[in-house]
Amino acid sequence: MNEAEPITLACLDLAGTTVADGDTVECAFAEAIATLGIVSGTASYDRALARFRDARGGSKIGIFRSLFDEPRARAAHLAFERSYHDLIDRRGLTPVPGAADALTRLRGAGVRVCLITGFGRGTQARVLDALGWWDRADLTLCPDDVPRDRPWPDLVLTAALRLGVDDVRHIAVCGDTAGDMLCGRRSGASIVAGVLTGAHDHDRLHAAGATHILPTIAALPDLILRTPANADR
Known part of the structure; x- marks a missing residue:
């Protein structure tokens, strides 16, 4: 990827990535x-x-x-x-620290945001209601919206189609599980970032194909917008 191929879509997982999960x-x-x-x-x-x-x-x-x-x-x-x-x-539910600001920064820079999840539509809606996040994303998708869920690429590719992405290399995917990483790699996304705030650890995310490992999603805007970031390739 180079400066002529900017990231225009970020597909972000919910629980463990943008939403603090605990147990x-x-x-x-x-x-x-x-x-x-x-x-x-x-x-x-x-x-x-x-x-x-x-x-x-x-x-x-x-x-x-x-x-x-x-x-x-x-x-x-x-x-x-x-x-x-x-x-x-x-x-109650709370965002991962820095997640709300990350969404604001990405969208403010012209990057469209799709929130994706393994929850059913009803549970996804409850999460977004609890956080007041319906206006934080350009699109929300769940397994009910696609033929195949993660680790298949359907969620990311559906987001690309619905939001008019010209090239899959313009996509960034961020999640906390191996399935998220596989989904991102299979979709052709240029950035497939794993975060260490959720289910799977550094080694598991790396083995599943993460291009970057971030401490939290708060570091994602710096990576996508090409400003200094604490990213482990």
């Missing part, structure tokens, strides 16, 4: 599988939790489908969404 998503997952009789202290619980952690970044219904048959997967996903919504109500 909220994992707690909702544990509560969801408990409704199917899978509880802490059992081998089945350990296997399910390991699968969940490994697949972070993908659609939640997809994770449940990898664990259960279709009726139980749908029941678990519904329980997950209810639990996550309840946790939002009890705990």
